[in-house]
Amino acid sequence: MGGYQGFGKYRGIVSARAADESIRSVAQDGGTVTALLCFALETGDIDGAVLTRKADERWTPGQLVATTEREIRESAGSVYALSPSVFQLKEAAREMALEKIAYVGLPCQVVAVRKMQLYPFGGRYVGDKVRYVIGIFCSENFPPESLRNIVEGYAGTPIEKMRKMYLAKGKFNVASDGEIRQVSVKKASHWAQDGDHVCPDLVAEYADISVGSIGSEPGWNTVFLRTRRGEDLFNRARDQGRIETKDMETVQPGLKTLEKLAVAKKANAKEAIAKREQMGLYVTRDMYY
Template sequence: MQKNNISTITRNALCTACGACAGICPSDAIKMITNTAGYLVASVNGDLCNNCGKCLEICPSNPENLPSIETGDPFHGVCIAGYVGYARDNTLRQISQSGGIVTALLCYLLDQNKIDGAIVNNFSQEERRPQAVFVSTKPELIEACGSYYAQSSVVKTILENSDKRLAAVVLGCQAESLKLIREKYPKINLPKLTIGLICAGQYSRKMIDDLIEKSSCNHERILKFRFRDKAVGWPGDVHIVSSEKDCWISKQNRLRLKPVYELHRCIACYDQMNIFCDIVCGDPWGISNKQQPEGHTVVIARTEAGKKLLENAIRDGAIVLEELSTKDIFTGQTVDGRHKTKFYTSRDIFQENNWLFPFPKDWFDNITYTPANRRTHHELDKRLEYSRDLYLTRDREDYFRKTNLKKKQLMGNLIKNLFNRVLYYTKTKK
């Protein structure tokens, strides 16, 4: 008999590595491992699994899960208020992502003794990977500043620290898992407040290796890794600090690698805007006069608790915010155009290929969106096929063959596009 556990999710390339399953398993049958392609995945020990099904009950990729939602629009979620702003502490603003609001709020909660600590990501020097950790001091929070686009098991770390008063920085899938846990296991102590990040997806942890190899720090001990360091101005370049020197890689190199390492399930995700958190923060894309080098953060309060925290932090001088229409935030993040089209097209492609789709179908009925044209459908079909195939690859040599071929294709497309631009420019000048 097939066991009622999370393995059905990993077999379908849908694990986001939130770690909720590993954290809630009563028999310690689930471990988070790195697969051949560098993705962090849940692995079930069949000898220990007692078929209780708890892991599937709280998995954000199980289409049978229906966390309660207070709005008919899962792309926008509940929006109480919108803002744009930055951390009052200029040093904190400069070393943090965007305008530093997330770190400033966590530091404020510590100063006010509202929490014992926070669950955040920092960089493991030993593994050269991001890791979800509990931190309880401002220096630890500051050390963890920045973006980590590779996976880490945030919910597992939250559950391991459920005896504490926590705040947590989460992605949409992680926030949904916490929502499911809260509804199905209300006695578990979960974070008092969640700060969500606007999310464009996670990537294989081998993307970090690739970027380090492109630098002159490759053969040294890596002390720090930042996907986006704002020292060169927002949005930031890749910054790698080794035992010997600092190395910088332009953001264009990072962007070119995204199609090579993107996570299959993330491409099809609806929750870019993190609807299950208390506060969501992100970059000020499309917001006029708020894209200066020093950085700003757009913010949406989704709960009264989140709104109250923002108001108190403003009053006490921890952050600077001005009101901003949430409509402008969603427009800047291209939610109602590009994002919805990508989601609904992905859903069609999953159905065409008879792949397990990770979300309840009835959530997304009667929502207006722009259907994809033939070219967009074809390109997304290829993205999903490649990312799924890469995720499920078991042979190491086959993995390198696939990623190297993908890089060659991307480089060929880049050269072709550059040639066409030069040709167009030359014709227009004549």
């Protein structure tokens, strides 16, 4: 499967979901990441995973080093707020003495982990403990207070009553008991963290496995298998009945929609970088990879 732009390197793309309904019922979309982590923990491929989860009823993001299936399941779902979870790798490797760690994070965090592995000065004896890097698609993310402003100010929903948040068809959706309220992505984007505007990576190009929902049917994930290690884990989970898959070319809206968004994010980042340089602002050039 090739010929697409904006996706980076990959070995395969599939549409997937957890076979276990109890995982899907608490997942953001298809529960693929949760199913993979539970499988990897059971088989001994990992002895822990660094995750982000909802820490309280105000949707403050919290970080967790999960070492049990229960902890992995309780961390299912997405929080669209900044979470400095890369720091938890030190806790996992140094304080908890984990040797085989899975890390789940956004594209920018995936890059940070890869740099830690390449240049491990501050993270010595940490990067080499990371067995799998799973990246989550990201168009933009929000500081916690900005997220609350979107939910309460624009959507008119007390954040404590929100059950789920998700992006779909150009809308930021806030789901509470019995209703879904929408805010245009364009309006919500004003609250995004500043670095998002110069980030060119939608699909976590440097992960072992990248997972999101764009392109797949509701309740399913679009999954990029990028490395041999990631592909091997995914295939074993699928072959043992933990993951269900569909041919990506047979589902709607399909990869053309994802390609359009991925290419646009790169173009927007390039434009934002150029504008900042014209203003004499500092720009990290290697962000535009």
